[in-house]
Structure formats: C-alpha cells, structure tokens
Amino acid sequence: MKIAKAALAAILSLSMLTACGADTTTFGTINGKTIPVGIYINYQYMAYNTAQNKVAEQQAEAAAAAEAAVTAVGETTAAAPALPKPGAVTLSPAESATVPFLSDVIGGVPVRDYITEEAIEDVREYAAVNQKFTELGLSYTDNEDVSVKNYIEENWDYFSEALSTIGISRASYEDVMLNSLKRQEIFMYYYGPGGEKAVSDEIIKEYLLENNARIDYIPMVLKDGEGNLLKSDGKAEQMKMAEDYVSRASAGEEFTSLLAEYNDYFAGLTPADTAAEPETDEVDPNAESQTATNETVITKDGTTPTASVVTKVFEEQTAHPGETRYFIVEDSGGEYYYVVKLSDLFSDPTFLELNREQVISTLYSEEFDETVRGWTSDQEMFINEKSIERYKVEKFENLQ
Secondary structure (H helix, E strand, C coil), rough: CCHHHHHHHHHHHHHHHHHCCCCCCCCEEEECCCCCCCCCHHHHHHHHHHHHHHHHHHHHHHHHHHHHHHHHCCCCCCCCCCCCCCCCCCCCCCCCCCCHHHHHCCCCHHHHHHHHHHHHHHHHHHHHHHHHHHCCCCCCCCHHHHHHHHHHHHHHHHHHHHHHHHHCCCCHHHHHHHHHHHHHHHHHHHHHHCCCCCCCCCHHHHHHHHHHHEEEEEEEEEEECCEEEECCCHHHHHHHHHHHHHHHHHHHCCEEEEEHHHHHHHHCCCCCCCCCCCCCCCCCCHHHHCCCCCCCEECCCCCCCCHHHHHHHHHHHHHHCCCHHHHHECCCCCCCEEEEEEEEEHCCCCHHHHHHHHHHHHHHHHHHHHHHHHHCCCCCCECHHHHHHHHHHHHHHHHH
16 A cells, blocks of 8 residues: 555645646656656556556456346346346346446546556655665675666667657666665665564574475376276285385485386386376476486475375475475375475575575565655655656557
8 A cells, every 4th residue: 555645646736836847858856856757657657557457356356246246136036037128238247348447446546546646656665765775875786786787688678669659768767677676675684684674594484384395206107008097906006116115215215216216117117109298287207217306395385296295295394394204195186196205495505595585575575665655755756747747648558
C-alpha cells in the first residue's frame, strides 16, 4: 500500500499550482534536484503494466463470481426456470462486455489516477533512495555494476525503439535500473551481516530448512522392457531391490555407486529397438548414468521429482532435521519406486551464503519498503504540471 490517495492528491494540487512551467523535459524537482521526465515515464509504464494485471485479476474474479451466481440460480430454479422477458438477451459471464481498461477502477480509484499516483510515488522513492545511498557512502561492487550495466545494454538494444517513442531516454532507463541496485545495496546495508537490523544465520537457516531439502534419488521404473506396468511379483522384486539399496546406503556404501548400478541394470532390461525413456515426465534413468547422481535441492511447494517424494522428504526432514535418511517412496501413479537419500541441507558450506540475500529479501522486503516510503514524507516536491498533462497513459496502448 503506497501513501494515502487523499494525501497524494493534496500534494499534487499544491505542487501543480507552484510548478506550471512550459518545459516538459522534466518531471519537476524533489528536494531541489531536477528529475528528468523520462524517470517519471519509466515508472508510469511500470504502473501501467501493474494496473493491467490488477484489472485482469478483478475481471477474472468478477467473471468467476458471476458464473457461480448463474450456477446457483440454475440449481435453485431447475424445476421451474424463469422465462426471459420479451426482447431480452441473456449473456453468459464469458460473453458479458467488460469495461475498457483505462475506464476501469482499482480499489475505487480510476485506472488513470491509479497509474499517475503510483508513478509519482515511485519517483519520490527513486529520489529518496538516491539521497540515502549517497548519505550512507555506499557504492556498487564491481561485479554488480558490470552485471547490471550489461543487463541494461542488452535490454536497451532490444527495447530502445519502443521506449524512445514514449519519451524514455537511455540515460533515464539506466538511472531507474541502477536505482533498483542502489535500493538493494541499502537494504543489505541494514539487514545484511553487521547491519543495524542484521538477520541472524539461525533465522535464515530456519527459513531454508522449512522450504528446501537436499536429496539424491534412484528412480526405479516399475515397467518391463516393453513399457508395461509390472505385476505384483515384478513389483515385489523391485521393492526387494530398493530395500537392498537402502540397507547398503545406510551401511555406508556410496549412493552414487548404487545409482550407477541401477542404471546398468535398467539398461540391460531395455531392448535396443525400444526407446529408453519411460512414458513419464519424470527423470530418464539412462540419461543420468552419465553423471551418476540426481542430487538436487528441492522446494516444499515443488513437484520434483514427484509430489509424493516431496511430501515424504519434508516429513522426514521435519522429524529428523540435519540427519541423513534413506527411504522408499512409491509414486502415486504406480510407475516408480524412488529410493531417496535425504542429506543435511547445509552439507554444502556455500549454500547458506548463496541464499542469504534472497531469504533476507523474502522475509524483510515489505518492512524495508515501508521504511523507504517513510523517507519520502518530508520531501519538498514540485511537479511540472505540463509534463503530467503531456505524457498521458494512453500512449502506452500502442506498445501492447
């Protein structure tokens, strides 16, 4: 939620009265610093895209509600359906006319006003971030600077014609992109190691353990060489093999060796003229024989290698955090047994550090956003009314 709409309207009213110049190359000034109009247009375009998504969501929700209402009425009047009035036309929710995008509203605010208000607030935050970055004496790391500028170069080459058409210069585009990097640098200055609001390793590890798990696995196909599902005897034989793998792994045998052994076994079952890939979206055991490992980090909301495995893995990790566990999972489709090795998520010493910033952002970015909005509260802003009048949101429709 950005600043109150009524408060923003008051700011706009005062600003426009005091900054009505004829030059439309600037947005205006914030704390005495001139803001190029391209900065405003850039954020205006972002707000336009956000508004499109919000309106689409609203329309989808309205259509679903209308469909539910029609269904409910149909169920209650099925015995004696009402006759339409003479000349009436009945439309299904899918056929109902929708309000044109720019004539719609978002949370009671006309779309045009919503876009303008969001863009102006973003410009204010842009200015606040630039000022705070300087005040804190921060700078980019070489890698970040080079990476972002390469990204900007690639995107500008692709979008330059369209962006130039709507009034966004290369310099303005680059300023907005680099401002995002500055914002992240400030965020980590406060929330990163040694910062005023530093997030402890314990909190980060707790989040990672709740949402991630490190596994290796052997996908044992429950089909014969011709692709037919195994009968009970065949499945029992595969289960015995799976249990043997669990016993041997628990006794200390390398899991990668067991996977390689199974891959050789499976290859021997597959006729030369039969495709090795099973009829499934899952991993092809033969393809894995080149690496002899399926080790990966899975997520709690994912389905790799299957939803059944994910559910069992996180049950085991919750019950036995940090332990190495071996177990068997039958896929819900009955096409696989999975022999799973669950390892300590942090057995790779770089895992915590590689994910630190992402986790901190996930946990505290909204809190930081509120902080940034607070920095804009005492800004002295004068808006160039002529620029606001000239650069209307309709110009973006030709880009779609």
